[in-house]
Amino acid sequence: MADHAHSSDPAVQAQLDRLAALSPGRDILGLERIAELCARLGNPQDRLPRTFHVAGTNGKGSTCAYLRAILEANGRKAHSYTSPHLVRFNERIRLAGELIDDALLAALLEEVLDQAEGLQASFFEVTTAAAFLAFARVPADDCIVEVGLGGRLDATNIIPAPAVCGIASLGIDHEAFLLAPEAGTPEEPAVRIAWEKAGIIKRGAAVATLAYPPALTAAIAARAADAGAALFSEGRDWSVEPEGDGFRWASTRGKVAPMLHTTMAGAHQMRNAGLAIAMLHLAPEPRPSDNDIVRGVAGAFWPGRMQQLGEGPLTALVPKTGKLWLDGGHNPDAGVAVARALDGRSPLHIVCGLLRNKDALGFLRPFANRIASFQAVPIPGHEHHDPKDLCHWVQSELGISDAQPCDDVTAALHFIADHRAPADVLICGSLYLAGVVLELNGEPPV
DSSP, rough: OOOOOOOHHHHHHHHHHHHHHHHSSSSSOSSHHHHHHHOOOOOTGOSSEEEEEEEEBBBBHHHHHHHHHHHHHTTOOEEOOOOOOOOGGGGEEEETEOHHHHHHHHHHHHHHHHHHHTTTHHHHHHHHHHHHHHHSSSOSSSSEEEEESSTTTTTGGSSSSSSSEEOBBOOOOHHHTTTTTTTTTTTSSSHHHHHHGGGOTTTEEEEEEEEOHHHHHHHHHHHHHHOOOOOEBBBEEEEEEEETTEEEETTTTTTEEEEEEOSSSHHHHHHHHHHHHHHHHSSSSHHHHHHHHHHHHOOOOTSSSEEEEOTTTGGGSTTSSEEEEEEOOSSSSHHHHHHHHTSSOOOEEEEEOBBSSOOHHHGGGGGGGGEEEEEEEOOOTTOOOOHHHHHHHHHHHHHOEEEEEEESHHHHHHHHHSOOOOEEEEEEEEEHHHHHHHHHOOOOOO
């Protein structure tokens, strides 16, 4: 599913239109084009500050958010490159903690596109090169880079060995790209994906990971061994222990003495925070203090992940007795995380849209017993499952009789308010849909 973007700034939009015309319009894995493009730009990826590189199927964006928040609590300036954006393209590139401004973004895209002629570089390759060019020019203490797709052949993997690699939650997603037959690669899907994600491990980098099933751990350990790197793994080397409404972090390298609290909902966010702390424990000096970690974890925020929406046009449609939640998860493992976050809650009204290449039932099945009613919606501007099909599947396969297609999110919320008993509402199924919701409710990421 190809990326695209729009901007209210004419200069930025002119470059985005140019990018759309020049790029092949689809995701392409491989380092040949990004390597050539960066070479034409003077190899900015070789001039980054201390770098943290994060891969994973789910949770890598949240891990990056925790990393940035902790580093900033330590008084450091951090660049970050994440994807996709939810409302504005600028969200992908933070320079020393601030979203890139339109004037600089337009100039960078123009410079990169001038050098991209004839390369057939993808949207993500061009924007990655633009981010690295910005990071090489604007002073900062640290750089946080989120993998876009996979790891081994992702455009971000053009960087030299980072200070620390992190591998977040692993699951099945983007199968068409990551499971294509290739000589010498694992055949079992989950193992192959773990192997691909671990392709970011380079000689000289430290590596922190979550805990995985044995076969996946073995695949990652083999990658690390080939690079001469040791794994710092959840369960064996570090752990997160929930306690009351917080959690504690401990490891073979020491512990964070105070109790930790995160405002991001779900037990999976404690583990994402734990991975960020593990990465920082592996990093070369300076390292944040316990107090920095406590403040950073408490202050971290990543939009569209079990986010309770604030006052706005959409929340005004929900009865005062209910809350409006938003989550951009879209694969089976994300469904499991959503189910755990909903554990103990009364059933919710669900508003869901899913891209056509996503496993709809795999995502919805884990929390089917939490669905009071189901409203299916399209995802504007993207190929998506027909809402009528989604409703048919949840009725026939999940036994949810109360399911109906709606024209859009606003129509779905009106329907719930007019025809269903008051309860919390969860809008879910796609980060692209999450972006639409945040824009409609007047809560763009900042």
